[in-house]
Structure formats: C-alpha cells, structure tokens
Amino acid sequence: MATAEVISMPQTAVSAPPQSCMIAAVDLWKTYDMGSEQQVHALRGVNLRIERGEYVAIMGPSGSGKSTLMNLIGCLDTPTKGEYWLNSQLVSQLDDDELARIRNKEIGFVFQTFNLLARATALHNVELPLIYAGVPTGERIERAKASLTAVGMESRMTHKPNELSGGQRQRVAVARALVNRPSIILADEPTGNLDSQTGGEIMALFDRLHGEGNTIVLVTHEHDIAEYAHRVVHIKDGAVERDERKK
Numbered sequence: 001m002a003t004a005e006v007i008s009m010p011q012t013a014v015s016a017p018p019q020s021c022m023i024a025a026v027d028l029w030k031t032y033d034m035g036s037e038q039q040v041h042a043l044r045g046v047n048l049r050i051e052r053g054e055y056v057a058i059m060g061p062s063g064s065g066k067s068t069l070m071n072l073i074g075c076l077d078t079p080t081k082g083e084y085w086l087n088s089q090l091v092s093q094l095d096d097d098e099l100a101r102i103r104n105k106e107i108g109f110v111f112q113t114f115n116l117l118a119r120a121t122a123l124h125n126v127e128l129p130l131i132y133a134g135v136p137t138g139e140r141i142e143r144a145k146a147s148l149t150a151v152g153m154e155s156r157m158t159h160k161p162n163e164l165s166g167g168q169r170q171r172v173a174v175a176r177a178l179v180n181r182p183s184i185i186l187a188d189e190p191t192g193n194l195d196s197q198t199g200g201e202i203m204a205l206f207d208r209l210h211g212e213g214n215t216i217v218l219v220t221h222e223h224d225i226a227e228y229a230h231r232v233v234h235i236k237d238g239a240v241e242r243d244e245r246k247k
Contacts, residue, residue, distance in 0.1 A: 021085070022184060022215050023050040023073060028082035028092075030068050030238075042068040043079070044238040050184075050217065055210040057218045057226035060235035067188075069235060070219045074107055074186050075099045087183045104132050108177030108185045112192035114169045116161045116176075122148060123157040126176045133180060147175040151205060167198035174205060184215040191225055203228045 030043040043065050050056050060066040071077040072084055075091055078099070084092035091102055109115075116125045123144050130140035148157055151171040161169050170190060177185050187206070191199030207228060210216050218229055226232050234241045 021049050022052045022054070022087055023048065023217070024083070024085040025049075025069075025072070026083040026085075028069075028072060028079045028084060030065075030072065030077070031080040041238055043072070045082070046235075046238070046240055048233065048240060048243075050215070053210075053213055053215055055206075055216045055218075055228075055230045057220055057229035057232045058235060059220060059223075059226050059232055060241075061221060064235045065238040066219055066221075066235045068238075070186065070188055070217075073184075073217060074109065075103045104129055104180065106183040108180065108182035110170070110173050110177050110185065110187040110190045112189035114161070114166075114173045114193070116169060116172060118161055121158050121160055122153060122164070122172045122175075125161075125172055126179050129176060129180045143179055144175075147179040148172070150178065151175045165198070166194050167201055170194065170198075170202050171205070174202070174209075178209070178214075184217055185209065186217050186219075188219045189221070190218070191220075191222075199225070 025046050025048040028043050028046040029041065032040045032042060034040055046065075046069060058066050058069060068077070072079055073086075075086070075094075076099075078094070079092050082092065083090060086102065087106055089102070091099065094102065117128070123141070126144040126147055127140050130143060135143070145154070145157065148154055151174050153168065153171050153175060156164060156168060156172075161172075164172065185206075190206075191202055194202060203225065206216055206218070216229075218225070220226050231243070231245045233243050
C-alpha cells in the first residue's frame with residue numbers, strides 16, 4: 001500500500017477558482033429543516049479543491065455526509081451556504097433548469113445500480129445523454145458506438161440490460177457517462193453490486209480512463225476500492241476529516 005501525506009486544505013474564500021481547478025467547494029454547508037425548529041447539518045463548511053485530471057476517492061461511513069457532497073458535486077442539489085465552482089463556473093446559485101444543463105454537459109454519472117432503461121438496447125441507453133443534448137441522430141449513433149467500443153462492449157450493442165451480466169451493464173453505464181465528453185466522471189459505489197473479480201475489472205477500466213486524461217471522482221465506503229484512487233478525501237460528521245495523496 002502506498003504511503004500517504006496529509007494535505008492542508010485552503011480555508012479562504014475565493015472569487016474564482018484557478019483555471020486548473022475542476023472543482024472548488026468553498027465553505028459548503030447543507031442544512032435540512034426537520035421541523036419543530038430542528039435542523040440537521042449534513043455538511044459543515046466543506047472546503048475542497050480537485051484539479052483537472054485528478055483521480056479522487058471520497059470516503060466516509062454511512063451518515064458522514066459523503067452522499068450529500070456527491071449530490072452537490074454532481075449538481076443534483078444546491079448548498080444551503082457557500083460556493084461551488086465546476087470547471088470555472090459558479091454553479092451553487094443556479095436554478096434547476098440550469099443545473100440540468102450543467103449536469104448533461106459537464107458530468108458523466110456512474111451509479112451502483114447502473115440506472116439503465118430495461119427495454120432499451122445498450123446502444124440506445126448510451127445515446128440518451130446525446131438525445132437530451134440535441135445531437136443529430138447520425139452523430140449520436142456514431143458517438144454511442146465509439147463509446148461502447150471504448151469500454152469493450154462493441155459486440156453487445158443490441159443487447160438489453162437483462163441480456164447482460166452485471167459487469168457488462170456497468171460497462172454500458174460507463175460508456176453512457178463518457179459519451180458526452182464530460183469534464184468529470186462521478187462514480188457512486190460503482191462496484192457495489194458486482195462480485196470482487198468483476199469489480200476489479202471495472203476499477204481497471206477507471207484506471208485506464210484516468211490514464212487517458214479523465215478527471216474521476218469516486219464515492220465509496222470500501223477501502224480496497226478507494227485504494228485505486230490517487231487521493232482519498234475522508235468525510236466525517238459533515239466535514240473533511242483528512243485529505244491524503246499517495247506519493
């Protein structure tokens with residue numbers, strides 16, 4: 001196992017992130033109002049920067065706030081307080097329609113449950129983000145085919161999810177995440193529904209994608225999966241407990 005060094009995180013607010021900074025979270029808070037004047041602080045002043053081309057794992061136990069942080073990074077939710085910059089855009093104050101546009105353009109999602117349409121072929125599942133983006137039919141089919149080929153699924157393009165193994169379904173999900181050429185790939189427990197051998201194959205695929213220059217943010221509670229990343233951010237009680245980069 002590689003040794004790690006603790007990184008001291010910048011705590012001062014910024015008016016704009018550096019150009020190389022893909023993600024900049026500045027004093028992020030997420031508070032849920034539970035009624036009767038009771039509030040739950042899921043995130044408590046998170047400061048985090050992720051550079052272009054990094055491979056980062058976000059770890060933490062259940063209830064630590066890592067899923068909330070993932071939702072903010074993925075523009076699925078907005079913070080109660082603080083700033084969130086993605087690819088030099090301040091997205092923390094955007095409305096739902098603007099957030100949807102940013103998600104489709106900037107983020108490729110890979111989920112534990114694959115999130116594939118059961119009645120659609122692998123090719124059509126991968127096409128979906130391009131349909132939402134308004135890409136013409138011919139171009140989107142070619143791009144979807146190229147994306148499936150990139151993950152080794154060129155011979156399964158016409159198969160539906162129930163005709164594929166778990167590992168093949170996750171490869172289709174990765175192809176879908178790549179097809180829009182996103183700024184970051186955000187993977188939430190991507191091996192959670194896979195056996196250890198198949199999970200290793202999917203993580204090897206992420207290694208290759210990172211080697212090709214993709215920025216990858218991986219959310220997991222499994223230490224062996226986090227070991228694939230080059231940097232591990234530990235979340236506890238809604239805050240960054242420690243931030244370790246492998247030497």
